[in-house]
Amino acid sequence: MSLTGNTMNYSSDNDPAIQEFNTSKLLKNARKQAEDRNYKDFFICDVDSHHYETEALPEILQYMDDPVMRHLGLSAGNVGRAGLIPQAIGSQDMAGRVTRYAGRNKEIVPEEPHRDITLARRWMDAMGTDMACLFPTPMLLLATHPQVEVEVAMARAYNRWLSERILEEDNRLVSMVYLPMNEPHEAEKMIDEFAEKKGVVGFLSTGYLKRPVHDSANMRIYAKLEEHGMPLGFHAAYHWADTSLAQLNKFISVHALGFSFCNIIHMTNWVMNGMPERFPKLKTMWIESGLAWVPFLMQRLDNEYMMRTSDAPLLKKKPSDYMREMYYSTQPMELVDNREALEVTFKMINAESQLLYSSDYPHWDMDLPSTIYDLPFLDEKAKRSILGGNAQKLFNLDPVMSEWKLEANAKG
Amino acid sequence: MPERLLCAVSDLSDKTAKICEVDGVEIGVIRHKGDIVAYKNVCPHQGGPVCEGLKMPQVCVELDDQQRALRQTFNEDELHFVCPWHGWEFKIATGEAVGDPKYKMKRYNVVERGGEVYVEV
Ligand code: FES
Numbered sequence: 001m002s003l004t005g006n007t008m009n010y011s012s013d014n015d016p017a018i019q020e021f022n023t024s025k026l027l028k029n030a031r032k033q034a035e036d037r038n039y040k041d042f043f044i045c046d047v048d049s050h051h052y053e054t055e056a057l058p059e060i061l062q063y064m065d066d067p068v069m070r071h072l073g074l075s076a077g078n079v080g081r082a083g084l085i086p087q088a089i090g091s092q093d094m095a096g097r098v099t100r101y102a103g104r105n106k107e108i109v110p111e112e113p114h115r116d117i118t119l120a121r122r123w124m125d126a127m128g129t130d131m132a133c134l135f136p137t138p139m140l141l142l143a144t145h146p147q148v149e150v151e152v153a154m155a156r157a158y159n160r161w162l163s164e165r166i167l168e169e170d171n172r173l174v175s176m177v178y179l180p181m182n183e184p185h186e187a188e189k190m191i192d193e194f195a196e197k198k199g200v201v202g203f204l205s206t207g208y209l210k211r212p213v214h215d216s217a218n219m220r221i222y223a224k225l226e227e228h229g230m231p232l233g234f235h236a237a238y239h240w241a242d243t244s245l246a247q248l249n250k251f252i253s254v255h256a257l258g259f260s261f262c263n264i265i266h267m268t269n270w271v272m273n274g275m276p277e278r279f280p281k282l283k284t285m286w287i288e289s290g291l292a293w294v295p296f297l298m299q300r301l302d303n304e305y306m307m308r309t310s311d312a313p314l315l316k317k318k319p320s321d322y323m324r325e326m327y328y329s330t331q332p333m334e335l336v337d338n339r340e341a342l343e344v345t346f347k348m349i350n351a352e353s354q355l356l357y358s359s360d361y362p363h364w365d366m367d368l369p370s371t372i373y374d375l376p377f378l379d380e381k382a383k384r385s386i387l388g389g390n391a392q393k394l395f396n397l398d399p400v401m402s403e404w405k406l407e408a409n410a411k412g
Numbered sequence: 413m414p415e416r417l418l419c420a421v422s423d424l425s426d427k428t429a430k431i432c433e434v435d436g437v438e439i440g441v442i443r444h445k446g447d448i449v450a451y452k453n454v455c456p457h458q459g460g461p462v463c464e465g466l467k468m469p470q471v472c473v474e475l476d477d478q479q480r481a482l483r484q485t486f487n488e489d490e491l492h493f494v495c496p497w498h499g500w501e502f503k504i505a506t507g508e509a510v511g512d513p514k515y516k517m518k519r520y521n522v523v524e525r526g527g528e529v530y531v532e533v
Contacts, residue, residue, distance in 0.1 A: 097465070097494040098497075098499050336512075364498060365498060366497070366498070367458070370458065371458065
């Protein structure tokens with residue numbers, strides 16, 4: 001039997017599945033935006049961007065302590081199983097329509113520096129981004145792995161690899177490193193091992209967890225983060241198998257709801273159980289759920305809280321008052337036909353001090369800095385804060401400007 | 413309206429838009445159902461190179477007489493540019509976004525003369 005190719009890609013001449021691919025070329029219009037908008041005068045920090053750590057899995061596994069698990073990971077080429085990292089069902093690339101997915105492994109990079117650094121610098125330079133907080137991709141679902149010991153071993157190996165091979169090597173890249181929340185005593189050890197490493201600006205809880213965030217077993221994690229002055233990020237993820245999402249039949253549905261729902265659950269537990277009162281110095285950032293969920297949740301929780309204060313005795317003010325003191329990343333910002341709602345949202349979350357620009361690049365629903373820069377209701381001070389200033393404060397960053405901006409500024 | 417030379421007619425295909433530059437602006441030009449159409453290579457969404465994306469047919473769902481979904485199909489009579497940045501789709505015939513026609517690619521009038529393609533700018 002002879003097999004035919006995918007004849008539905010009508011413009012096969014442009015199909016990156018068969019062509020060489022280059023990030024700078026794909027993003028040439030982003031670079032033009034950066035120049036037209038004079039970003040050379042702006043410090044831009046992207047607080048949520050990604051790489052595909054599974055592409056470097058053989059390297060990462062060299063950092064794994066357990067030789068049996070390392071062997072299992074290295075033998076994961078066997079057809080039909082995912083190895084150490086759960087694989088998500090879903091078509092992020094829209095069946096090839098978002099071409100950078102297929103193009104990714106056709107991209108040629110020099111031998112040095114590490115491939116992930118070159119790729120990151122290409123999109124950062126195109127967008128006008130100076131520094132970026134880099135996160136993994138498939139590992140966002142690692143917390144759903146049924147074997148918690150695999151989650152811990154993978155997390156430690158990844159954090160070591162990331163720290164040594166990427167963060168040590170590039171001053172423009174930082175990360176909130178993976179925190180295995182499902183195994184609290186290991187999470188505590190992870191904080192001790194990585195809190196002082198170069199480029200580590202916080203710790204990251206990913207997606208749906210096996211125990212709620214207010215579980216008593218987690219209290220020492222939060223105390224330790226507070227001790228180290230490290231923020232905690234909640235990076236949302238969808239998990240189609242979660243019972244709340246299982247009735248949804250389309251990727252668009254599970255993606256649209258799953259990311260926000262994930263953080264709605266964690267935030268509700270976080271606030272109603274008085275975590276901000278228990279750990280007043282611990283800063284939290286809520287990542288990749290868009291923004292529309294925040295006013296929704298503020299209104300719902302405030303309304304019920306005023307009737308049922310006895311249900312949440314640790315609270316000394318309304319839920320929204322706590323939420324307004326937390327940090328939020330922008331992407332994927334709900335931008336279609338809702339300018340007024342967006343403006344109200346910015347007011348409700350004190351965006352000027354609490355909102356941090358994020359692209360989520362290279363994922364399909366990425367946002368450029370122009371999504372903030374072009375908002376007519378923001379003044380220049382607010383734009384500067386959201387695009388970089390707030391990240392600089394939260395992460396205590398020494399800003400490193402990109403080379404092209406330094407050169408452009410030197411030229412005047 | 414002033415005209416600018418884009419390319420030779422013989423450079424065009426009905427598969428892939430040819431990207432030409434006029435006064436610093438990229439314009440994608442393609443044959444479509446016997447016509448030549450030209451659009452600015454900047455997406456109305458966030459500015460992606462929309463003419464360089466894949467060309468895909470409309471996706472439809474077939475329902476049976478009781479409104480039950482039978483299967484999905486491609487409608488090859490309606491072809492779309494798919495912007496490679498986020499996947500917004502635009503009808504090649506009109507430049508309108510499939511999700512909401514109020515979002516439109518910028519279209520140029522095309523003049524074909526002496527084996528060459530010109531746009532009015
Ligand atoms: S820029 Fe074209 S789909 Fe977003």
